[in-house]
Amino acid sequence: MGKTITHTIIALLLAASTVLQAEAASDSKFFKKAAERVWSVRNELFDINVEIPDSLQQMASAIVLAEYDFVEARYVNNQTVTGAETRTKRCHWARRMVKLLDSKAVKDFSEFEFGRRERLNAEFYNFGGSDNAFGARIYKPDGSVTDVDLSQAVDVKEGKKDRKKDVISRKIAIPGLEPGDILEYFDYTEEWIDELDLPALDLVPAGKYPVIAYLLEGEFSPELTVEYRVYNGMPAPKRGSNDKGNNGIFLSLSYIDMIKDRDYLRQFRQFPFLRLNTLNNMSQYRFYPQSKRSGGLFEHISTGSIYRDIKFALAASTYDLQLPRRINGAIKNFRKTHPDASRRELIDAAWLASVYLNSIDDEKPVSDYWLAMIFCDILKKQGLTDGTDTGVGFLNSRLDVPTEMILSWKQPEFCAIVGDSLYLPSTLEHFLPAEMPGEYQGEKGGAFPGDREKLTNSTQPTIFKVSTSRPSGNKAVSKLRVNINTDDNTAQGTADFTLTGTLKEITGDITDFNDWAHAVEDYLGIAEGKRYKDKKFDAVEREKEVHDAALSLAKSLLGKSITEVDGINVGSRGILPDKPEVKISMTVKAGDCVSDAGNDLLLHVGRFAGNNRRMEGDERKRQLDAFHLSPRQYNMAITFAIPEGYEVDSSSLESLQVNVNNRFGAYFASAKVEENGDLTVNIRERYNTYVTPADEWDQYLEISDAAATFNDAAVLIKKK
């Protein structure tokens, strides 16, 4: 393998891929060809008389009687004077037969857009593209069958003139469709790319409707490296080859349940699916890790193989950029002004400098892969590491498959590992250097510490697990003091919020890139003339954004009774090593605080304790585990100044005393009347885990029910 992976090549390919263009829609010949192909195979699967269990009929508005995913990938090799040109051609179609049980199903399956044609261009070179087709037929209860006439579709045009060539797709409303009908349709795509790889295909049989029969088939040229993996309980397909020497996969399933849960889901961790890569590992014009597989069918590539690919990609990576020089300059400057800084402080500063200078780079900022690499190299150059505990790492969050189940070396996010610390570029506006967002906590990853050039065949990655913080590490502490105005039923006062760990993310727009950049500039001591200047920065508009974010935060933590905030002061943003917490204070106004109870008033304390709705019906039982952001804790200390002429009826304080506690969390509340007559309420709501197993959901509900109940808590305040 004589090639290296360079930043320049990657940038070019990225640039090329951005010129994806939509062009005129495919013609009717293509549609006809697609229909002939699709309607002519596996017809035995599509049985309109298949028995539908009564239980399924009452479950959803539609039932998928049969679904067929077919994938075919071919390798094409053209010999030219400059060498072999290689191309991957892939055809994928999904054919579905759906019984429409009611008008909602008719609506869901009545309108389709199809026929989109796209081409990838780099300058004048057309190196990839895709064409789409569609077809449908309707089975009526009386036994009649009608093919949907695509000539009834309307043209969707994009362009100045009304020309036929400006048609980019077509839209059709399926005619004659009624509840009780069976609709059979297909979505057919042919795509191709020269030298590079087509994106991975995810085949997901389960969805919002139950599926009675599912079939997956694939056929692939032996020259292509076809790698696939099944996830989350999806059965593995059978493998084989046909008499043409092509490789194939085959999977048949029946009675696939619909996904009933709607909240707290992580699709790539819970929905059964198969991910398939059709790789062209034969091109002479691109980079491959030396450990690439040659043509063939590879099921469940071992984690070690993919990690080996990452290793060899890293070993072969070089760059020639201005960015490292700038970062080195910033670190030197920081060292001068912070002669007593610890190694950790210097590493954190180096990380901030790296992310900052990359973000404001006049050239296109480099990706996480290159930034992690550059950062590691700089630490070594600065003598901040001997290299043995530093290297490029890789991991996935829970928004994708687990790192140990990735299918390609390009799939994970890349980070830098220094000792036990992990530096992830995507965390900048809410987190400290090396502080991990909730979705990464508890996830496994890998790293290759040491010199990249010295990575050898036998080098094994270091496997790590991102530590999971305790609830107390992800805390939102709210301190509220309000005065009640009984005349107009409003309250006003002050609120202070302190947020740590993963809960810093809920501050949203409180810190934007400008705020972050200016804070980092101050921290690093960037000279005034060299600081980032956003010519689009509009202080008035920014003030409005901060106001909206602060109101949203106050409503989120204190409840929707909060109607207005003002005097917002961001004391700390939680992004710099010397200021790890977010601290925000503001004045607040609230409404609907009291109601009349005879001559007395009921003070609705619970309306200041967040927004907690009691989950009901199907929400109280779960099919799948529930995923949350992270373990977390909400502390609230609320002081109500009781209006003149009133006093708290202490016999009504009982509803403010709550103690619910189990292994998934706790909800504690207590209240007391102070000597000056003020009412103070303390609340602690804690969730111990980032995932609640489905069969233990009732324990989570115990906590969330307590929180919902407290939202209705009130005390009687009597006229003196």
Add this chain to the structure above:
Amino acid sequence: MKSVSSYALALIATVALVCGLHCRAADKDNVHILDERISYTVQPSGKVKMVDQTTYVATRADDRLPAISMFNEDISIDKASAPGAKPYYRSWEPGDMFYTGSRICFMDVPLRKDKPAKVTFEQTYNVPEQFCNVYLKAPYFTDKSLITIEIPPVLAERYKVTPVNLDSCMTFKRTVGKNGSVVYSVESVGREAFRYEEDAPSAALDAPQLIVTGFFKDTDELYSFFRKYFEPAPDSSESIAALAADITAGCSSDIEKIDSIASWVRQNIRYVAVEHGEYGIRPEAAHTVLERRYGDCKGSANLIKALLHSSGIDGRLVWIGTAAEVSTRWDSVPSLMSGNHQIAAAVLPDTIIYADGTATWSPAGYVSQSLRRQQAMIEDGDSYMLRMVPDVGRDADTDTLTAHFAIDGSDLHGSIAHDMGGMFKISALGSYNDVDQSNRQQLLRYIISYPKKNVSCHDVRLEAPGPASQRCRIISDSISEHGAVYRAGDKLIVDLRPVRRNLGLIKTEKRKRGMVNPFAFTYVAHIILDIPEGCEVESMPADQTFDSPWFGGFITYRQKDGRIECDAEVSTRRNNAAVSELEARNAAIKAITRASESKIILKRI
């Protein structure tokens, strides 16, 4: 049915939306219009050339301006230019339209602080009847603006331009040129930005605009135009006749037949709007609509007309404007802008029954509020009739809550039912059938629990005798409203909350426009609370009456036979409020809410 105003409105909505993302502080915008010059020149052929040259400036910081203009197969884009920006032409279908052929020309214009940038759009209205009105608003503050409409001498007598809703900053003029052409102009200085605001009236109703009439000399000519696009003889194909016979079998009166036909079309023809070019005006043939099982308002109306005819009833097409979008009448403004909808009518010897084929869950005989008191143009052979749709059905728009609770610890436990008529019924059944079967219980729970959040209910069900029934009921025989009973010593404080409807508080901060609630309604509640053994009533909330320009009603409590009976009623009165009245309207709502939240106090004996 479409008119150019629908495109213009869509354009304004789009610009406002996009700009809203950029400039949310309406009174402190970074981007201003320095100078807006828009000229419309009517050609002797009736075609209209539009040249829009608008100069923008960013006053505080660099910015980006989304410059947008709509076009379609009737209105072309001839030129689009701006410094540093390239025009993009994309498909853009407004709202719930399946296909109108609408496109936008979009330019992402870079604005440098204090450097004016001139954006030019030139367009041609190739279909003259589409040139109905010109809006005098932009989503930015405008220092000065001059908008002109030039009518050539040959059309000067015929065409009229009428200003509507002009702001005090605007001056309208009519001048006659040397060649006899007439120029209407509106000059503005210091014009406020016009933006989308929640619950504000449609721009068609309250935006300053110039109404252009004259392409159609009068209503007769307008009708003659419509007449070209439909076949007055109803479709009497076999399939229509067979279906009509089937639908009306067993009907004993014309009214029953009309209701059955309207209901069948509403239930079986799904709304799919294909309205490009002349399809915006031409109704699809009835047999085609039947065959496809879909159509827009015109297609559904045409099918109802044909089915009525096949049933021996005089079915007609009706052109009409909906109240929320159209403020003009056919007779005073004979223009496409006076209508945006088509329905059918059954003309009986003594009355006219209107039937809207798109009102899916409408009760039989119910005329929606959007059509009441609107002027209907009804086909009448080669001529037409103008009639006002009667203001009937107000009583139907009622939501009646009945509940019976007992105290169970800190909960209220019992049964509850909402009995819904008119638009409440349409809305409830519409929402129910618009969600997947798997989510319907959840939807019913939400409706029956509102406005309380800490509620458990079992066996919630929706009862509707048929799609065209007058009312529907949402019922739970077992509901627990948690935390509705508070304890203080020997007192039980009960939150019965008799008014359980959202009355629509409006955020007033930085609001520029008034509000309109398109639906008038009456809400009635009858709630019984059993007084627990060993308790007596210490106090009940005082009876309350509500009497504001927007709401009327009462709440009363009576103790009777060991129970408390609470009756409440809230009826809407005026359905709109100017921006200066919003605080007063909010105060009226808060007074009702506070009265509804007043507690019953029971005492242990």
